[in-house]
Amino acid sequence: MPTGYYTHPEFLLHEMGHFHPECPERLTAIEDHLISHGIDGLLDRREAPAASREQIERVHLPGYVDGLHQASPASGYHAIDPDTAMNAHTLAAATHAAGAAVAATDAVIAGELENAFCCVRPPGHHAEPDRAMGFCFYNNVAIAARHALDAHGLERVAIIDFDVHHGNGTEAAFRGDERVLMCSFFQHPFYPYSGTEHVANNMANIPLPAYTNGMAVREVVETIWMPRLQAFRPQMLFISAGFDAHREDDLGQMGLVEQDYAWITTELMALARQHAQGRIVSCLEGGYNLSALGRSVLAHLKVLLEK
Numbered sequence: 001m002p003t004g005y006y007t008h009p010e011f012l013l014h015e016m017g018h019f020h021p022e023c024p025e026r027l028t029a030i031e032d033h034l035i036s037h038g039i040d041g042l043l044d045r046r047e048a049p050a051a052s053r054e055q056i057e058r059v060h061l062p063g064y065v066d067g068l069h070q071a072s073p074a075s076g077y078h079a080i081d082p083d084t085a086m087n088a089h090t091l092a093a094a095t096h097a098a099g100a101a102v103a104a105t106d107a108v109i110a111g112e113l114e115n116a117f118c119c120v121r122p123p124g125h126h127a128e129p130d131r132a133m134g135f136c137f138y139n140n141v142a143i144a145a146r147h148a149l150d151a152h153g154l155e156r157v158a159i160i161d162f163d164v165h166h167g168n169g170t171e172a173a174f175r176g177d178e179r180v181l182m183c184s185f186f187q188h189p190f191y192p193y194s195g196t197e198h199v200a201n202n203m204a205n206i207p208l209p210a211y212t213n214g215m216a217v218r219e220v221v222e223t224i225w226m227p228r229l230q231a232f233r234p235q236m237l238f239i240s241a242g243f244d245a246h247r248e249d250d251l252g253q254m255g256l257v258e259q260d261y262a263w264i265t266t267e268l269m270a271l272a273r274q275h276a277q278g279r280i281v282s283c284l285e286g287g288y289n290l291s292a293l294g295r296s297v298l299a300h301l302k303v304l305l306e307k
Helices: 025-036 062-071 090-110 140-150 168-174 214-232 258-275 290-304
Strands: 003-007 044-047 078-081 084-086 115-118 157-161 180-187 203-208 236-241 280-284
Touching (some): 003 090, 003 290, 025 290, 084 090, 090 140, 090 236, 090 280, 140 157, 140 168, 140 236, 140 280, 157 168, 157 214, 168 180, 180 214, 203 214, 214 258, 258 280, 258 290
Parallel strands (some): 003 044, 003 115, 115 280, 157 180, 157 236, 180 203, 236 280
Antiparallel strands (some): 078 084
């Protein structure tokens, strides 16, 4: 079965102002690396549909969704916080980003795809059930995981988040939900300054200091993540694939390189084959150095393509 690759033209139209690091060029950089390395022709490319309101509201409160629709500007920008803004295309892009994750979940569970990567923006893991923040509006991975549980009847899913920032929105969506095990590492102390207090039993949060390198991260995966994941026996894996822990990324101060992302993906692939029929849906989160981002996604996808 092929590896799916979901994207949409709306993702290039959402932007938050000149020089904002979460920019359309991120996706262009990824596409360029896939083409230059001959990978794009190996992927089952699919256009992301729009998520339905029902799918979005499995995670986000109706009043919050209404508020985003009301705030969406006809032109210019509407500021959510000092780092996060909407333009006329943001809401459509966010709806298609969530839809990509849902459609990928459907296709992987149906056996049409072995696994899938959603090359989407805006990212999602900071979006809480009632709050947009940190460049995020809808929580793509959370919406997909809830879809797998509630629409497909899976009993156990795992969410893996290797972004440099803690996925506070995903934790808020699933805190205490025994059907979900969330494993993450993140730079600490660092934005959004969460993930270390009142941690629920279904969260394996690993705060790491600035300048932590790839070998230390691999030890965390081997000694903390994998025993928890093996005991949990997930029926499907969802990855919040942020690549801003790369040593070349100025939005973080960690020391990973693309080989580390390939190694982590290899470990997750082995786990998925053992417990989850190989089922993985990965969604792009952070990663702001364009070259490092392109190289890291390429490394991630090369492993996903291994059958």
